[in-house]
Amino acid sequence: MLELRAITAGYDRHAPVVRDVSLTIEPGEAVGLLGPSGCGKSTLARVAALLHRPDTGTLFLDGEPVHHWRHRAPRAQRTTIGVVFQQPRLSADPRLPLTDLITEPLRANGRRDEAPDRVAELAPTVGLTPDLLTRRPHEVSDGQLQRACLARALVLRPRWLICDEMTAMLDASTSAALVTAVEDYRAATGAGLLAVGHDHVLLGRWCGRTVHWDALKRSG
Numbered sequence: 001m002l003e004l005r006a007i008t009a010g011y012d013r014h015a016p017v018v019r020d021v022s023l024t025i026e027p028g029e030a031v032g033l034l035g036p037s038g039c040g041k042s043t044l045a046r047v048a049a050l051l052h053r054p055d056t057g058t059l060f061l062d063g064e065p066v067h068h069w070r071h072r073a074p075r076a077q078r079t080t081i082g083v084v085f086q087q088p089r090l091s092a093d094p095r096l097p098l099t100d101l102i103t104e105p106l107r108a109n110g111r112r113d114e115a116p117d118r119v120a121e122l123a124p125t126v127g128l129t130p131d132l133l134t135r136r137p138h139e140v141s142d143g144q145l146q147r148a149c150l151a152r153a154l155v156l157r158p159r160w161l162i163c164d165e166m167t168a169m170l171d172a173s174t175s176a177a178l179v180t181a182v183e184d185y186r187a188a189t190g191a192g193l194l195a196v197g198h199d200h201v202l203l204g205r206w207c208g209r210t211v212h213w214d215a216l217k218r219s220g
Helices: 042-046 098-108 112-124 142-154 172-189 200-206 213-219
Strands: 002-009 018-025 028-034 055-061 080-082 160-162 190-197 209-212
Touching: 018 028, 018 042, 018 055, 018 190, 028 042, 028 142, 028 200, 028 213, 042 142, 042 160, 042 190, 080 142, 098 112, 098 142, 112 142, 112 172, 142 160, 142 172, 160 200, 172 190, 172 200, 190 200, 200 209
Parallel strands: 028 190, 028 209, 080 160, 160 190
Antiparallel strands: 002 018, 002 055
16 A cells, blocks of 8 residues: 555745645555646655655555655665656656666666566567667657656566656657556556546546545545
């Protein structure tokens, strides 16, 4: 279970953007979080992804409370979560070819030997051809780069996926392909999903349960 309990968070302790919000995602469940831009969805997603420490409240990951964040978080907790952001060019090292971008988490966790097999497995899953894997971010489209970022999120076989506006900048066909790749991964592994967005039609089709930010605040 991934449980956010009474989370207050922001970038100024005197003006938090998330106030006393709670949300629970069961193993294997797909939850869509709806809301307008600027309401705090992405901040809550970053808390869930161990990337932003809340001011107050507790995150429980598979029943264990999280005490440390970002690089200080234990490897056993960090590697259970894969995250895909809205803007791939802000989350990709421009110096790395796509194959190295995908395998970056493996190298960071001392699992470099798995890299060739994982790239061979994931590249066709997300729709990346061999010629694209040798290119750097500036040599591919936003959609192709986002495919690589999704593969990077899946490379450690996470039990939880957080997709923060993953398809917001993409065309319909690329969006559909990435959603299908996520759903195929979830079907094969039983991973849970938090999908953040403002497209209620997409999230309604993608997720078994959708929660609107205003209702979340009332119930938190």
